[in-house]
Amino acid sequence: AQSVTQPDIHITVSEGASLELRCNYSYGATPYLFWYVQSPGQGLQLLLKYFSGDTLVQGIKGFEAEFKRSQSSFNLRKPSVHWSDAAEYFCAVGPHTGGGNKLTFGTGTQLKVEL
Amino acid sequence: EAGVTQFPSHSVIEKGQTVTLRCDPISGHDNLYWYRRVMGKEIKFLLHFVKESKQDESGMPNNRFLAERTGGTYSTLKVQPAELEDSGVYFCASSPYLGQGPETEAFFGQGTRLTVV
Numbered sequence: 001a002q003s004v005t006q007p008d009i010h011i012t013v014s015e016g017a018s019l020e021l022r023c024n025y026s027y028g029a030t031p032y033l034f035w036y037v038q039s040p041g042q043g044l045q046l047l048l049k050y051f052s053g054d055t056l057v058q059g060i061k062g063f064e065a066e067f068k069r070s071q072s073s074f075n076l077r078k079p080s081v082h083w084s085d086a087a088e089y090f091c092a093v094g095p096h097t098g099g100g101n102k103l104t105f106g107t108g109t110q111l112k113v114e115l
Numbered sequence: 116e117a118g119v120t121q122f123p124s125h126s127v128i129e130k131g132q133t134v135t136l137r138c139d140p141i142s143g144h145d146n147l148y149w150y151r152r153v154m155g156k157e158i159k160f161l162l163h164f165v166k167e168s169k170q171d172e173s174g175m176p177n178n179r180f181l182a183e184r185t186g187g188t189y190s191t192l193k194v195q196p197a198e199l200e201d202s203g204v205y206f207c208a209s210s211p212y213l214g215q216g217p218e219t220e221a222f223f224g225q226g227t228r229l230t231v232v
Contacts, residue, residue: 043223046220101148101210102148103150104157104160105159107156
């Protein structure tokens with residue numbers, strides 16, 4: 001069965017510092033990979049996704065993620081964090097065929113940004 | 116264009132009562148999904164509608180949960196009778212793609228926070 005692990009429940013960074021959120025997945029084939037963000041009072045918003053091709057994908061709000069097949073990882077990065085990035089971040093995996101948007105999510109990482 | 120809308124945003128009910136959650140997807144989206152997040156845990160898939168038909172309901176926890184999507188438009192998720200472990204945030208999502216993969220983005224609502232006391 002597929003699964004997603006986000007080992008960091010909470011992360012605190014200073015504004016302007018770099019950020020890396022970890023995500024490891026377990027999936028029997030090449031997965032579709034996603035990062036979503038949920039800001040307070042908002043729904044989940046898609047930051048970026050990986051389907052195939054270039055393993056470094058760019059997303060919205062200055063985020064990027066790198067797919068590393070050998071490590072079964074899809075870590076999210078941002079070179080300089082802004083206070084507005086404080087939110088909860090979810091990594092997810094989806095099937096290549098069948099299942100539509102039936103996603104398997106990790107438990108989330110809560111990001112706090114110190115001014 | 117309006118996004119995915121969920122009602123109510125919060126609901127507090129007593130154990131044994133009935134609650135109905137509603138989701139209005141983006142107009143024209145054939146796919147509609149329900150997910151649930153129990154506090155501190157991952158967001159888990161509950162079920163998937165394609166228009167008015169249940170495509171996959173493998174994530175529904177038990178027969179106290181009933182989902183419907185009349186006419187392929189809005190959807191309701193009823194919990195009857197509610198138990199303490201049903202507390203959590205229920206998310207709805209919709210997408211326009213009628214195919215087999217998640218190439219087309221699913222848009223999520225803000226969720227309904229259900230508290231059973």
